[in-house]
Amino acid sequence: xxxxILGIIIIIITGYTLLRIxxxxxxxxxxxxxxxYFATGVGCIALQMYLYxxxxxxxxxxxxxxxxxxLFTSVLLFKKYSLKLLPNLKLTRVGKVxxxxxxxxxxxxxxxxxxxxxxxxxxxxxxxxxxxxxxxxGLIKPEIFTYVESDYPLAIxxxxxxxxxxxxxxxxxxxxxxxxxxxLMLGIALFFSMRKxxxxxxxxxxxxxxxxxxxILRHGGRYEAGQADLALGFYFFxxxxxxxxxxxxxxxxxxxxxNICLGITALIKNExxxxxxxxxxxxxxxxxxxxxxxxILFSLLCIVPIVDWYIYKEVINxxxxxxxxxxxxxxxxxxxxxxxxLKEFLDLVRWNxxxxxxxxxxxxxLSKSRKxxxxxxxxxxxxxxxxxxxxITPINPIEHLRxxxxxxLIHLAPIAIIIMAIIISNIVGKTNNKLLKKHxxxxx
Amino acid sequence: MRTIxxxxxxxxxxxxxxxxxxxxxILFSLLRTFLNVxxxYSEERFWVNYSExxxxxxxxxxxxIFLTLLKSKxxxxxxxxxxxxxxxxxxxxxxxLYPRKVKVIExxxxxxxxxxxxxxxxxxxxxxxxxxxxxxxxxxxxxxxxYQYVSPGGxxxxxxxxx
Numbered sequence: 001x002x003x004x005i006l007g008i009i010i011i012i013i014t015g016y017t018l019l020r021i022x023x024x025x026x027x028x029x030x031x032x033x034x035x036x037y038f039a040t041g042v043g044c045i046a047l048q049m050y051l052y053x054x055x056x057x058x059x060x061x062x063x064x065x066x067x068x069x070x071l072f073t074s075v076l077l078f079k080k081y082s083l084k085l086l087p088n089l090k091l092t093r094v095g096k097v098x099x100x101x102x103x104x105x106x107x108x109x110x111x112x113x114x115x116x117x118x119x120x121x122x123x124x125x126x127x128x129x130x131x132x133x134x135x136x137x138g139l140i141k142p143e144i145f146t147y148v149e150s151d152y153p154l155a156i157x158x159x160x161x162x163x164x165x166x167x168x169x170x171x172x173x174x175x176x177x178x179x180x181x182x183x184l185m186l187g188i189a190l191f192f193s194m195r196k197x198x199x200x201x202x203x204x205x206x207x208x209x210x211x212x213x214x215x216i217l218r219h220g221g222r223y224e225a226g227q228a229d230l231a232l233g234f235y236f237f238x239x240x241x242x243x244x245x246x247x248x249x250x251x252x253x254x255x256x257x258x259n260i261c262l263g264i265t266a267l268i269k270n271e272x273x274x275x276x277x278x279x280x281x282x283x284x285x286x287x288x289x290x291x292x293x294x295x296i297l298f299s300l301l302c303i304v305p306i307v308d309w310y311i312y313k314e315v316i317n318x319x320x321x322x323x324x325x326x327x328x329x330x331x332x333x334x335x336x337x338x339x340x341x342l343k344e345f346l347d348l349v350r351w352n353x354x355x356x357x358x359x360x361x362x363x364x365x366l367s368k369s370r371k372x373x374x375x376x377x378x379x380x381x382x383x384x385x386x387x388x389x390x391x392i393t394p395i396n397p398i399e400h401l402r403x404x405x406x407x408x409l410i411h412l413a414p415i416a417i418i419i420m421a422i423i424i425s426n427i428v429g430k431t432n433n434k435l436l437k438k439h440x441x442x443x444x
Numbered sequence: 445m446r447t448i449x450x451x452x453x454x455x456x457x458x459x460x461x462x463x464x465x466x467x468x469x470i471l472f473s474l475l476r477t478f479l480n481v482x483x484x485y486s487e488e489r490f491w492v493n494y495s496e497x498x499x500x501x502x503x504x505x506x507x508x509i510f511l512t513l514l515k516s517k518x519x520x521x522x523x524x525x526x527x528x529x530x531x532x533x534x535x536x537x538x539x540x541l542y543p544r545k546v547k548v549i550e551x552x553x554x555x556x557x558x559x560x561x562x563x564x565x566x567x568x569x570x571x572x573x574x575x576x577x578x579x580x581x582x583x584x585x586x587x588x589x590x591y592q593y594v595s596p597g598g599x600x601x602x603x604x605x606x607x
Binding site: 101116128129132136205 | 458459461462463465466468469470472473474476477480481484488491492496499500503504532534535536538539542543545
């Protein structure tokens with residue numbers, strides 16, 4: 001357990017070092033920045049291990065973490081950077097109650113994540129199977145992809161291997177803390193991102209609603225931990241927030257960090273690549289509008305590792321994803337798929353009222369705010385891709401959908417939450433009912 | 445003018461509906477969180493006292509015991525064929541047994557192609573599906589039974605080694 005925690009700390013230190021070297025100082029406090037340290041740290045460590053394997057450098061944890069620790073020390077010594085640890089949080093009594101509940105929930109899920117060994121199927125067959133194989137082999141052997149029968153990217157599996165390197169053995173119980181970390185970081189990122197648009201108390205309430213959603217909680221630590229869906233949801237969310245920030249503020253640093261996160265997003269799961277394409281289209285449109293053409297160069301940071309990965313896949317002749325072997329669109333499935341999607345959205349056991357309320361607020365479009373359009377573009381663009389997957393799947397689409405849609409929606413749930421938070425915040429602020437307004441203002 | 449008033453009325457009602465659902469959502473989530481946290485006492489406290497092996501047996505059942513035994517009977521560089529009717533066994537065997545390479549043949553899904561090259565041949569039946577005639581003959585001619593596992597639940601696992 002201590003080894004795993006140490007591994008996660010090294011990941012965070014790596015991200016911190018990278019952000020300081022790149023001089024990215026767009027946040028108010030260290031706590032607000034931590035999710036971004038973690039996000040970039042995972043990408044750096046995974047990419048480093050991938051490159052080490054390609055050029056034949058062994059994977060001792062000190063060889064991976066060593067350069068970062070030296071840079072970290074140099075940054076601390078030579079780079080003046082003062083940032084307060086905590087931001088000024090103005091919470092109402094309700095907000096304080098939700099803060100307490102959120103902390104309780106995080107402790108509960110953290111405890112759940114390490115009480116049982118890995119039991120999620122997808123992790124046995126893909127994510128932590130690869131971590132175990134890479135750890136035992138000490139490098140990435142191309143033939144292993146045929147054995148594992150998976151063409152998924154390696155960022156999550158290599159981070160698992162890094163944790164094993166730090167522990168010194170395969171421990172498929174304590175490694176689940178890594179997956180809990182994504183849950184924790186997503187909670188922190190959600191709160192601080194929403195806070196700017198909704199106020200602290202409402203942001204704390206929505207963070208609670210998200211963290212308490214049964215499907216999210218299960219992937220954070222209870223039985224389903226070990227899969228990459230929550231991690232992908234985390235990267236989708238922070239990339240979306242950074243992209244939004246860039247569009248509003250035109251800060252280059254936001255775009256730079258956004259592109260780094262997008263690059264990692266595509267290396268988490270195959271589904272990440274379509275999200276990256278949608279985001280890059282939005283970036284290109286924005287650059288054309290503002291005529292800041294140099295900004296487009298940051299996209300290279302995102303595109304280069306992705307292109308390299310796809311070339312590597314071709315070179316080693318990695319087995320193709322079953323969806324892409326002979327894609328045919330079966331239009332006749334549209335009706336039944338819409339029905340199944342709706343069923344999943346209204347599954348209250350898994351999602352509580354998350355998607356039901358999202359659909360309602362979207363249909364009514366009460367906010368009429370152009371502010372949140374970017375989030376809608378990203379969410380609906382990606383949702384359309386998921387719909388397309390079930391239109392082309394060669395296996396029974398209903399069986400395929402029932403076994404996977406609940407995981408795909410995890411990727412989009414954080415973005416849906418921030419959209420709802422902004423809309424409900426507008427309602428709370430602008431409602432015409434005086435009595436209601438008085439009570440809501442007291443609460444939030 | 446009437447249309448505008450009607451629109452305002454609908455909008456106001458919709459806002460109220462959304463706020464009502466939002467509050468119901470909070471209440472449901474609070475209740476759910478309370479139930480989840482109480483599980484620490486009602487369900488999870490038992491897990492704290494189990495060893496790692498006991499936990500795995502509780503979670504995965506006999507297949508875990510069988511694979512642990514198979515692991516102990518084989519070398520790290522062995523190639524193993526696992527003939528099974530248990531879907532769970534497919535990926536779990538690959539996960540547990542690595543670095544041994546496992547070729548899994550799922551009875552309902554895959555066709556078995558004889559002869560088998562791998563040094564170790566193992567069978568694991570959760571639903572008592574027997575061996576085909578050809579397979580029985582091959583095992584009799586080329587392999588020797590080295591271990592048999594029978595669980596209280598009736599699952600049967602056998603390990604054969606090439607003569």
